[in-house]
Amino acid sequence: MAKLDNYIERKAAALADRKQDWTANPEKAVATIKASSKVAGITGTRPTTMGSHTIVSDSAPGLAGHSLGPTSPEMLLGALASCLVHTYLIHATLMNIPLDDVTVDISATLDYKPVIGMPSPNRPAIYDIHYQAHVESPADTATIEQLHSLVEANCPVLNTIRHPTNIQRDS
Secondary structure: OOOOHHHHHHHHHHHHHHHHHHHHOHHHHOOOOOEEEOOOHHHOOEEEEEOOEEEEEOOOHHHOOOOOOOOHHHHHHHHHHHHHHHHHHHHHHHOOOOOOEEEEEEEEEEOOOHHHOOOOOOOOOEEEEEEEEEEEOOOOHHHHHHHHHHHHHHOHHHHHHHOOOOOOOOO
């Protein structure tokens, strides 16, 4: 028995329900998701609401922050890590792969100079994003490699970063 069997069993039931519902009502599979953030007074922290959850984002003291929460770039990497783990869980469930654990570690580079208006050869963006996925499972190596491929193909946050979509500021 794998450590996550009980969770995978619940996930399988939920996925079966979603497939049945979305087959009968395809429009239900398309959702509008929202997030918002604002400055919290003189602290400069940014309560950021995503769905019904709020996380405080902040800067390090070197940028007049208080390190009371993750930076925005860290939140992006955190969202990617979380989405990758969830996509591993979904596809392991769909493939009937027993799991003991899934961990994703991500690192990236960010040149802060252009962020604060200093000259730099780099644009103000996160680059050189690397991740390691650690999948603990009694499944054979070939099966886990197939799982890695499915996750790469189906993780929405990964694919949004790899194949950017249009972003526009509305008036």
